[in-house]
Amino acid sequence: MTQYMLSVNHTGPYPDPTTDEAQAMFAATGAFNDKLMASGQWVFGGGLLPLDTSTSVDGTGDDVLVTDGVFSESKEYLGGFWVIEAADLDEALKLGAEGSKACGQAVVVRPFASE
Amino acid sequence: MTPAPDIPAQIDQIYREEYGRVVASLARRFGDLDIAEDAASEALITAVEKWPTDGIPPNPGGWLTTTATHRAIDRLRRESLRDTKHQAALMISDDTPHEPTGLVEDDRLRLIFTCCHPALAAEARVALTLRLLGGLTVEEIARAFLVPETTMAQRITRAKAKIKGANIPFRIPDTSDVTDRLGAVLAVIHLVFNEGYLAGSGDDPLRADLTDEAIRLGRILRRLLPDEGEVAGLLALMLLTDSRRSTRVAGGELVTLDEQDRGAWDRAMIGEGHTLVRECLSRVASGGPRPRTYQLMAAINAVHADAPNARDTDWSQIAQLYDQLYAVSPTPIVAMNRAIAIAELDGPDVALGIVDRLDLDGYHAWHATRADLLRRLGRSVEARAAYDAAIAASENPAEKAYLGRRRDQLSAAG
Numbered sequence: 040m041t042q043y044m045l046s047v048n049h050t051g052p053y054p055d056p057t058t059d060e061a062q063a064m065f066a067a068t069g070a071f072n073d074k075l076m077a078s079g080q081w082v083f084g085g086g087l088l089p090l091d092t093s094t095s096v097d098g099t100g101d102d103v104l105v106t107d108g109v110f111s112e113s114k115e116y117l118g119g120f121w122v123i124e125a126a127d128l129d130e131a132l133k134l135g136a137e138g139s140k141a142c143g144q145a146v147v148v149r150p151f152a153s154e
Numbered sequence: 155m156t157p158a159p160d161i162p163a164q165i166d167q168i169y170r171e172e173y174g175r176v177v178a179s180l181a182r183r184f185g186d187l188d189i190a191e192d193a194a195s196e197a198l199i200t201a202v203e204k205w206p207t208d209g210i211p212p213n214p215g216g217w218l219t220t221t222a223t224h225r226a227i228d229r230l231r232r233e234s235l236r237d238t239k240h241q242a243a244l245m246i247s248d249d250t251p252h253e254p255t256g257l258v259e260d261d262r263l264r265l266i267f268t269c270c271h272p273a274l275a276a277e278a279r280v281a282l283t284l285r286l287l288g289g290l291t292v293e294e295i296a297r298a299f300l301v302p303e304t305t306m307a308q309r310i311t312r313a314k315a316k317i318k319g320a321n322i323p324f325r326i327p328d329t330s331d332v333t334d335r336l337g338a339v340l341a342v343i344h345l346v347f348n349e350g351y352l353a354g355s356g357d358d359p360l361r362a363d364l365t366d367e368a369i370r371l372g373r374i375l376r377r378l379l380p381d382e383g384e385v386a387g388l389l390a391l392m393l394l395t396d397s398r399r400s401t402r403v404a405g406g407e408l409v410t411l412d413e414q415d416r417g418a419w420d421r422a423m424i425g426e427g428h429t430l431v432r433e434c435l436s437r438v439a440s441g442g443p444r445p446r447t448y449q450l451m452a453a454i455n456a457v458h459a460d461a462p463n464a465r466d467t468d469w470s471q472i473a474q475l476y477d478q479l480y481a482v483s484p485t486p487i488v489a490m491n492r493a494i495a496i497a498e499l500d501g502p503d504v505a506l507g508i509v510d511r512l513d514l515d516g517y518h519a520w521h522a523t524r525a526d527l528l529r530r531l532g533r534s535v536e537a538r539a540a541y542d543a544a545i546a547a548s549e550n551p552a553e554k555a556y557l558g559r560r561r562d563q564l565s566a567a568g
Contacts, residue, residue: 041321129322149320150321
């Protein structure tokens with residue numbers, strides 16, 4: 040078994056949650072989550088609030104530096120993710136494809152280091 | 155016993171032929187490509203030491219696999235002594251009997267699907283397939299694709315690290331797989347063949363080492379998947395195309411299909427290709443799936459092989475096959491090749507009308523096709539410009555030489 044992160048990268052603004060489209064997406068994502076939990080493949084997952092709610096904190100120096108926002112602006116940002124457990128990459132890709140269909144975004148599948 | 159003088163050459167050949175089997179078997183058993191490859195190399199060293207005096211064993215492939223398996227177990231035992239947490243300790247007590255031949259073949263099939271996994275970069279798939287199944291050295295693969303050996307070594311190392319890290323399985327994909335896995339395997343073999351058939355770069359116009367290797371891989375796949383029409387189609391396509399090899403270059407120049415010495419085409423390869431194409435046709439006729447790209451391309455080449463000379467070519471059948479091909483693979487290159495058949499049926503002016511509408515400006519064969527059609531229409535000035543563009547876009551020395559001669563034969567008058 041390998042743990043994989045399925046990350047959902049957004050570009051552009053968050054979808055407006057009040058639209059029917061977004062509601063359908065939430066429902067599909069919820070159903071996918073339920074399925075992962077039922078099959079025992081669920082480790083963790085969740086959606087993140089918009090990027091402008093993030094705060095950077097740098098504790099590498101003598102003083103802890105806290106700043107509003109992220110370190111570097113990029114076109115892509117993390118909107119949410121799942122951590123799943125799968126037998127191998129083929130199984131993870133299958134789940135990635137289902138998750139992608141549910142949330143309406145492409146998904147990046149990346150293995151965790153094993154130890 | 156006095157060693158035969160050609161034993162080293164024999165060992166070399168056996169090793170290359172058996173390498174894929176040995177690595178595939180060990181990869182399945184130990185789940186690790188590095189262990190499999192290292193053990194295969196150690197088995198070769200042992201063979202080089204022992205065979206010249208002991209003689210070549212009756213089943214050299216089995217001998218290499220057994221020896222390599224022992225080496226791998228030795229290594230894992232040493233490592234597990236160093237690191238008691240090592241999971242491999244579990245495998246040492248694995249006393250599964252030797253796999254019968256059928257399963258060994260399955261191992262190779264597993265491995266080719268791993269090497270051609272869509273999660274790997276396309277160039278890495280080709281390199282891994284040639285390395286792990288073809289038994290080519292990194293240096294040979296680097297030379298084939300004209301990249302420095304260190305670059306190729308990194309490419310292969312990175313791909314193997316991804317297979318390990320991302321846990322790409324050694325498994326034959328089932329029908330529920332999300333991607334077209336067999337298509338990816340066929341594409342890799344076809345790409346190796348094409349690179350040999352008309353080398354995209356370098357000084358050699360044809361690379362028999364690559365076409366031979368692609369046909370060898372095609373034969374392995376055909377043995378492993380005898381009921382897949384596209385597998386038979388790809389092998390037939392490669393055999394029918396390669397049957398013309400000895401006639402395709404003369405005096406450093408490419409010889410086009412209509413000018414080749416058809417008497418010198420390899421009849422055995424054509425016969426084998428025809429048998430495969432007939433098998434595909436009967437599979438379709440008995441309700442099998444519609445033929446796809448490779449079967450249709452093989453059928454087109456079978457029609458060419460049937461014609462005793464270029465004038466006798468059944469162009470209407472070729473045009474019909476290109477219509478079918480365009481239906482499953484609607485690319486501008488297919489449209490262009492269809493137009494070449496149209497030129498024979500309806501004249502070069504009709505064909506040129508089709509070709510000119512295609513967006514293939516960077517493709518050498520598009521310029522060469524236009525040049526030929528313009529030449530046949532007597533439009534020498536435009537033909538000359540098209541030949542110049544084709545020569546500039548081609549990387550193949552024999553093709554450049556042929557196009558240059560054709561251009562220089564144009565009459566000075568427009």
